[in-house]
Amino acid sequence: MAVLSLDEVRARADKDFTRVMDVLSKKIALKSVSAEGITGEHMRRSAEFVAQELRKVGVETRVVQSSNPDGTAGAYEVVGSKIVDADAPTVLLYAHHDVQPVPDPSAWDTEPFAATEVDGRLYGRGSCDDGGGIAIHSGALAILGSDLNVNVKVFIEGEEEMGSPSFIPFIEAHRDEFDSDVIIVADSGNWSPDIPSLTTSLRGNTSVDVTLRVLRHPVHSGQYGGPVLDANTLGAMLVASMYDEHGELVIPGLEAGEPIGGLQRDLDEASLREDASVVDSYEFAGIGSLASRIWSKPSVTVIGWDAQPVDTSFNVIADATRIRLSLRTAPGQRPDEAQRALSDFLLAHAPLGAEVHVTPLDGGMGWAMNPDVEATKDAIEAMRQAFGVDPINKGEGGSIPFIPELQRLFPKAQVLVTGPEDPKSNAHSPNESISLAILRNGIVAEALLLDKLGQ
Structure with missing residues (x-):
């Protein structure tokens, strides 16, 4: 009492x-x-x-x-x-x-x-x-x-x-x-x-830096553009390869689950759109409940990309680029396991044979x-x-x-x-x-x- x-x-x-x-x-x-x-x-x-x-x-x-x-x-x-x-x-x-x-x-x-x-x-x-x-x-x-x-x-x-x-x-x-x-x-x-x-x-978290190289040095876009894609385009292709047509991650080894203790109430789509300031035309990525997509399934976000700023751009094919990816993991998955799964996938899906190197960064359970x-x-x-x-x-x-x-x-x-x-x-x-x-x-x-x- x-x-x-x-x-x-x-x-x-x-x-x-x-x-x-x-x-x-x-x-x-x-x-x-x-x-x-x-x-x-x-x-x-x-x-x-x-x-x-x-x-x-x-x-x-x-x-x-x-x-x-x-x-x-x-x-x-x-x-x-x-x-x-x-x-x-x-x-x-x-x-x-x-x-x-x-x-x-x-x-x-x-x-x-x-x-x-x-x-x-x-x-x-x-x-x-x-x-x-x-x-x-x-x-x-x-x-x-x-x-x-x-x-x-x-x-x-x-x-x-x-x-x-x-x-x-x-x-x-x-x-x-x-x-x-x-x-x-x-x-x-x-x-x-x-x-x-x-x-x-x-969710847990981990991150990696991905360096992609296609040339030993930059070259003129008019002289070589066509058969040679710039590093940023190839980087975009690599990032896109992580998803299917629904925006669902397709990386083997990343765990996904349902909300802990069962789903009492799903997130309201209209409220989520308003709270996140989502533009009207955008459709949410992934499948399943919104709650599971945010709470108990993995997600990958590009949080950094080394590319030439638009205001100082010129006609050249970028030789290399570096991308930082942040991976949120399912609550029960070890971050080192998830990081390894992400790294293995990126190395295996190097677009058109470009050189890809992955540098693991910190993670948390x-x-x-x-x-x-x-x-x-x-x-x-x-x-x-x-x-x-x-x-x-x-x-x-x-x-x-x-x-x-x-x-x-x-x-x-x-x-x-x-x-x-x-x-x-x-x-x-x-x-x-x-x-x-x-x-x-x-x-x-x-x-x-x-x-x-x-x-």
């Missing part, structure tokens, strides 16, 4: 909400862009601010600077704990305090680093990703206060947006501060502002939730109570490689992936925002969940 009723939790959340909004607004103003230097003074200030705010809700925190694998200085991390009973379960709360850059402020309708409330949403860089996660943790701990019946550990990372290069060395050096029974990662999304979600899976553990059931019930509707579990097409690494290092821990985002949050994009309904109900849900985990 819960220590606190839903009404009491909600009343405490309402009373504390002004403070939570103030914390999130101040966090947005800190401009904690890790791409501008994870060791910079702005990142230290951000970490110190988060540590101070968590102390106000009872967590003993400190800021620790991590070290990269090569021994150089790493990110400023916030670690801490609140131990209530040595025999009680221990829950690790994760979020990150670094944010994405704002390359073009003119693309925003509001000032990117000034929290601005418009129509029930709070706009600003980091408002949802992942200031919202920090705010949810702070709000839930404030609600429970002396009624907290689980031990809590916190880890607020400072380099998530940079790929977390020092994450694993830091954990391995601070194992005691991460060892827990349940891990709550508040860095994902919800079905809508009104319907919560527990993230069921994350995907992750799938265990739907049968008690913590998962508690989380679903807490969301149902807080939002007043049944949650719709959903996968994510993106990757958070440290989650499977956490699971590997702490195999007994039950991992739950929650978050403050929704389809209109625009994380990583202009006009990033958080739904205030999600923020408020997310705080209530996490407080209820922590209470349930302590029973």
Whole structure:
């Protein structure tokens, strides 16, 4: 039986909400862009601010600077704990305090680093990703206060947006501060502002650089064009060979599956088109449910191509080109296996005998939730109570490689992936925002969940 009723939790959340909004607004103003230097003074200030705010809700925190694998200085991390009973379960709360850059402020309708409330949403860089996660943790701990019946550990990372290069060395050096029974990662999304979600899976990721050469040096397009195709055209042919007429990948060895735990509701095509700003004439690629195509099937994206810019182009046949391919993998496939399958396919399908070389790059494992553990059931019930509707579990097409690494290092821990985002949050994009309904109900849900985990 819960220590606190839903009404009491909600009343405490309402009373504390002004403070939570103030914390999130101040966090947005800190401009904690890790791409501008994870060791910079702005990142230290951000970490110190988060540590101070968590102390106000009872967590003993400190800021620790991590070290990269090569021994150089790493990110400023916030670690801490609140131990209530040595025999009680221990829950690790994760979020990150670094944010994405704002390359073009003119693309925003509001000032990117000034929290601005418009129509029930709070706009600003980091408002949802992942200031919202920090705010949810702070709000839930404030609600429970002396009624907290689980031990809590916190880890607020400072380099998530940079790929977390020092994450694993830091954990391995601070194992005691991460060892827990349940891990709550508040860095994902919800079905809508009104319907919560527990993230069921994350795709893995890997990438390769492909160099294609057709000539030893560039030649005149009028003198040799026809029998000799330029490297960019051949590169396009190579990329196109990965797909069938439906836009479905045809690379042997790439795994594909259905959504983890079954498909409760498919993604709405009209909403997906609007959220992704798809042009009216485009038809979605692939076959099967939209959910499976984004959550549990592989995809390949050209994220870089070395080619002559149009404004400085001239009549020459390009001798070589380089293409960077990003491969999102099914949640259960090892990234090295998927990378090998992609590389083998590209080498075997060199168009017209052009020279093709593939350079493997980094990769990260995907992750799938265990739907049968008690913590998962508690989380679903807490969301149902807080939002007043049944949650719709959903996968994510993106990757958070440290989650499977956490699971590997702490195999007994039950991992739950929650978050403050929704389809209109625009994380990583202009006009990033958080739904205030999600923020408020997310705080209530996490407080209820922590209470349930302590029973």
